[in-house]
Amino acid sequence: MTSVAKLQNPYGDGKLIESCGLFGMMDTSGRPLRGRDILKAMANMRDRGNGLGGGFAAYGIYPEFREEYAFHLMYEHEEGRKRTEAFLRSHFKVVHHEAIPHRATAEIDGAPILRRYFLRVEKGVARAGQDDYVVKKVMAINTGIDGAYVFSSGKDMGVFKGVGYPEDIGRYYCLDDYEGYLWVGHSRFPTNTPGWWGGAHPFSILDWTVVHNGELSSYDTNRWFLEMYGYACTMQTDTEVLAYGVDLLARRHRLPVETLAAVFAPPLWEAIDRMSERERRRHATLRATFGGLLMNGPFSIIVAHHGEMIGLADRIRLRPLVAARRGDLVFLSSEESAIRVISPKLDATWIPSGGEPVIARLRPVAAEAVGGNA
Amino acid sequence: MPFFAPAQFIVDRDDARCIRCKVCVNQCSFEVHSYDAETDEVRSRDERCVGCHRCEALCPTRALAVRFNPMEIRPNANWRPEHIRDLQRQADTGGVLLTGAGNDKPFRIYWDHLLLNASQVTNPSIDPLREPMELRTFLGRKPDRLDFDDLDGELTTELGPQLVVETPIVFSGMSYGAISYNAHLALNQAAQEFGTLYNTGEGGWPAEFRRFGNRTIVQCASGRFGIDLDYLESAAAVEIKIGQGAKPGIGGHLPAEKVTAPVARTRMIPAGTDALSPAPQHDIYSIEDLAMLIGALKEATGYAKPVCVKISAVHNAAAIASGAVRAGADIIAIDGLRGGTGAAPKVIRDNVGIPIELALAAVHDRLVKEGIRNHASILAAGGIRSSADVVKAIALGADAVYIGTAALVAMGCTLCQMCYTGKCNWGIAVTDPWLTKRLNPDIATRHLVNLLRAWSLEIKEMLGGMGINAIESLRGNRLQLRGVGLEDWELKVLGVRGAGA
Numbered sequence: 058m059t060s061v062a063k064l065q066n067p068y069g070d071g072k073l074i075e076s077c078g079l080f081g082m083m084d085t086s087g088r089p090l091r092g093r094d095i096l097k098a099m100a101n102m103r104d105r106g107n108g109l110g111g112g113f114a115a116y117g118i119y120p121e122f123r124e125e126y127a128f129h130l131m132y133e134h135e136e137g138r139k140r141t142e143a144f145l146r147s148h149f150k151v152v153h154h155e156a157i158p159h160r161a162t163a164e165i166d167g168a169p170i171l172r173r174y175f176l177r178v179e180k181g182v183a184r185a186g187q188d189d190y191v192v193k194k195v196m197a198i199n200t201g202i203d204g205a206y207v208f209s210s211g212k213d214m215g216v217f218k219g220v221g222y223p224e225d226i227g228r229y230y231c232l233d234d235y236e237g238y239l240w241v242g243h244s245r246f247p248t249n250t251p252g253w254w255g256g257a258h259p260f261s262i263l264d265w266t267v268v269h270n271g272e273l274s275s276y277d278t279n280r281w282f283l284e285m286y287g288y289a290c291t292m293q294t295d296t297e298v299l300a301y302g303v304d305l306l307a308r309r310h311r312l313p314v315e316t317l318a319a320v321f322a323p324p325l326w327e328a329i330d331r332m333s334e335r336e337r338r339r340h341a342t343l344r345a346t347f348g349g350l351l352m353n354g355p356f357s358i359i360v361a362h363h364g365e366m367i368g369l370a371d372r373i374r375l376r377p378l379v380a381a382r383r384g385d386l387v388f389l390s391s392e393e394s395a396i397r398v399i400s401p402k403l404d405a406t407w408i409p410s411g412g413e414p415v416i417a418r419l420r421p422v423a424a425e426a427v428g429g430n431a
Numbered sequence: 432m433p434f435f436a437p438a439q440f441i442v443d444r445d446d447a448r449c450i451r452c453k454v455c456v457n458q459c460s461f462e463v464h465s466y467d468a469e470t471d472e473v474r475s476r477d478e479r480c481v482g483c484h485r486c487e488a489l490c491p492t493r494a495l496a497v498r499f500n501p502m503e504i505r506p507n508a509n510w511r512p513e514h515i516r517d518l519q520r521q522a523d524t525g526g527v528l529l530t531g532a533g534n535d536k537p538f539r540i541y542w543d544h545l546l547l548n549a550s551q552v553t554n555p556s557i558d559p560l561r562e563p564m565e566l567r568t569f570l571g572r573k574p575d576r577l578d579f580d581d582l583d584g585e586l587t588t589e590l591g592p593q594l595v596v597e598t599p600i601v602f603s604g605m606s607y608g609a610i611s612y613n614a615h616l617a618l619n620q621a622a623q624e625f626g627t628l629y630n631t632g633e634g635g636w637p638a639e640f641r642r643f644g645n646r647t648i649v650q651c652a653s654g655r656f657g658i659d660l661d662y663l664e665s666a667a668a669v670e671i672k673i674g675q676g677a678k679p680g681i682g683g684h685l686p687a688e689k690v691t692a693p694v695a696r697t698r699m700i701p702a703g704t705d706a707l708s709p710a711p712q713h714d715i716y717s718i719e720d721l722a723m724l725i726g727a728l729k730e731a732t733g734y735a736k737p738v739c740v741k742i743s744a745v746h747n748a749a750a751i752a753s754g755a756v757r758a759g760a761d762i763i764a765i766d767g768l769r770g771g772t773g774a775a776p777k778v779i780r781d782n783v784g785i786p787i788e789l790a791l792a793a794v795h796d797r798l799v800k801e802g803i804r805n806h807a808s809i810l811a812a813g814g815i816r817s818s819a820d821v822v823k824a825i826a827l828g829a830d831a832v833y834i835g836t837a838a839l840v841a842m843g844c845t846l847c848q849m850c851y852t853g854k855c856n857w858g859i860a861v862t863d864p865w866l867t868k869r870l871n872p873d874i875a876t877r878h879l880v881n882l883l884r885a886w887s888l889e890i891k892e893m894l895g896g897m898g899i900n901a902i903e904s905l906r907g908n909r910l911q912l913r914g915v916g917l918e919d920w921e922l923k924v925l926g927v928r929g930a931g932a
Contacts, residue, residue, distance in 0.1 A: 071910045272554035275904035285802045342590045345569040348903030
């Protein structure tokens with residue numbers, strides 16, 4: 058779609074380059090956390106962004122619409138909104154819709170039209186096929202309707218993002234009013250784009266979100282590999298290929314997180330050669346088959362979906378990632394100081410090795426209590 | 432009555448330096464030099480000189496210099512000296528002009544119009560002397576997805592047969608007969624030592640080389656020379672040779688003079704007879720015929736070896752490659768316009784086919800669009816001259832490259848293009864035992880290993896500069912390339928942006 062592509066990449070560069078700060082926090086018992094804390098943490102890492110993009114994902118925030126797909130949409134103009142709403146009505150049952158609440162602040166201006174929709178897939182689409190159905194519709198809006206862009210489309214979760222420093226974006230969206238058991242935040246430092254609301258992180262499809270700090274040297278290889286599987290990489294960002302890579306391996310191929318990590322940031326051959334026969338075969342096959350999804354170059358990412366938060370850094374650790382734990386709380390951050398500012402006392406902090414995923418999982422009992430689609 | 436044809440080369444002899452040792456006289460198989468005992472003079476018949484520089488290299492007092500004779504006729508942009516010489520030769524002989532080696536005409540060499548990227552600020556370049564840098568490459572069909580056992584997480588998908596190389600550089604097929612026994616031995620030993628692959632070419636496979644089978648690709652070409660079950664079973668992979676870059680659409684002809692007893696035995700033909708490879712494979716007149724041959728070879732080898740299909744880079748290479756992959760090819764080798772040959776009609780070598788860069792880009796794109804790029808690996812061949820060419824080929828979409836001419840040059844070849852005469856003074860493109868023994872296989876092995884090592888080190892430097900530490904992340908990574916001095920249509924075919932864009 059022309060207008061979004063132009064907003065995203067006004068100079069027509071081969072790919073976009075950006076750097077960032079990341080933060081994630083999760084209560085593995087499923088207790089809700091207030092949005093205020095993550096705003097404090099992101100404010101602490103203000104220097105990692107340049108005010109051209111900030112955003113959050115929050116899980117467990119729509120208990121009253123737990124079974125509906127929550128679509129967060131931005132529109133550049135009313136025409137895009139009209140066409141999109143007609144599209145949504147013809148493909149879904151719209152259970153509820155409203156403006157995404159926001160407050161006027163001095164720091165944020167130029168916001169697009171922001172609406173959220175709680176959608177049910179009409180009968181006739183088998184339950185197992187509903188996720189794929191939603192993905193197709195999201196792609197159809199993003200690539201087919203001028204001026205419309207889907208921020209997120211998962212159940213009982215949502216993405217809130219825009220142009221500005223993350224703590225200002227958070228205040229704009231009144232995030233201190235939300236409670237969720239899993240929060241992810243991102244501060245963006247793009248170098249070759251003025252920034253637009255859809256270009257901020259997190260990137261999301263269904264309930265999967267990705268925030269990312271890095272610069273993939275392998276971008277173009279990752280892009281064509283994903284294109285083979287039907288993904289159209291229209292945003293020219295590393296985060297987009299990471300998000301699609303997660304979608305392909307974790308959602309479509311149902312590979313566990315550890316395997317996803319072994320594809321994105323595989324062990325070196327000299328390490329694989331020393332492994333047991335079983336592990337050697339596993340890693341060699343993964344590298345041979347999914348070499349096109351090796352994310353080469355510096356990155357640290359936080360991937361989240363209901364019930365799980367994953368931190369991962371590139372194989373030779375060129376971008377920061379710190380993990381910490383206190384009781385049921387797990388934190389991931391670009392900087393330890395951002396964790397300490399909201400939880401000065403911690404049971405443990407550590408720096409994960411390259412390619413070694415940090416995985417926080419909702420405890421099974423709590424998963425029942427929180428629900429969602431964990 | 433032969434035309435008077437001026438010499439192509441001039442042999443300069445510094446008589447003050449010449450010690451009449453007669454090395455040049457003994458070394459030149461074209462009989463340029465002769466010694467006159469009566470006058471104690473060494474003389475040259477320049478018109479016989481092919482410019483191989485053997486005498487010059489071996490002259491102990493450096494008394495010799497071989498120079499190109501520009502044949503300074505009246506300048507004419509259309510009727511150039513080469514045309515006049517060729518016309519004279521054809522008026523003389525009434526025959527097809529033969530030549531050796533690759534196309535030497537100034538068609539655009541796209542490698543020279545592509546520049547590589549390097550990291551600055553936003554991502555760090557990587558120092559290959561301090562950090563790991565991985566070149567290991569798997570050649571063969573890859574599955575679309577992998578499945579794991581739900582209970583114990585054990586990988587249940589069986590990966591099809593793969594060729595594993597430690598550097599993305601593989602020796603190209605050159606037949607025994609086209610090049611010498613010692614050259615083959617050196618290629619075998621180097622592939623073994625460095626962890627890459629040797630290709631037998633179409634001239635059979637001497638039995639004593641079968642100990643190198645785990646790193647050997649055997650060819651199944653239109654002449655079917657030397658093929659039996661042991662030939663197929665002893666190899667790591669089988670390559671069906673449909674075409675060759677130097678002579679697309681043309682078969683092969685090893686002249687009877689080169690078919691010595693060992694060559695005849697290896698090829699399973701009578702000694703002293705011409706070894707003729709038909710233009711097509713006479714059991715492949717269509718894509719379904721190819722599928723049947725691929726199936727037959729896989730059946731014969733128990734589905735344990737990848738099957739490669741080698742085609743010349745021709746106008747519709749993309750569609751042909753796509754068909755071959757769907758027909759079951761695990762590897763597609765594409766041999767471009769500048770690919771070498773032991774003997775080919777000059778008019779074919781110089782006028783048929785397209786540059787490998789364009790064909791490679793088109794094939795990779797087509798396979799991606801059809802969602803089958805992972806079903807076959809791509810080997811790019813034809814005129815790869817340096818590690819930079821290798822990096823550019825992989826960035827355009829190749830998994831690895833074939834090198835033939837570059838390997839011969841590493842063994843001593845000076846590209847005089849006389850391979851078809853059977854008189855190679857360097858002991859490379861020759862079967863005459865007296866000339867063959869000039870190539871010491873152990874020294875040639877060392878030279879080949881050095882070449883692989885030097886290129887691999889240079890590839891690592893270039894990768895590191897781009898911020899990439901595994902070669903698979905370069906494959907088809909065209910954002911690492913920029914074009915200079917190219918037209919829009921060329922950039923479009925290559926899928927590369929112009930520099931500055």
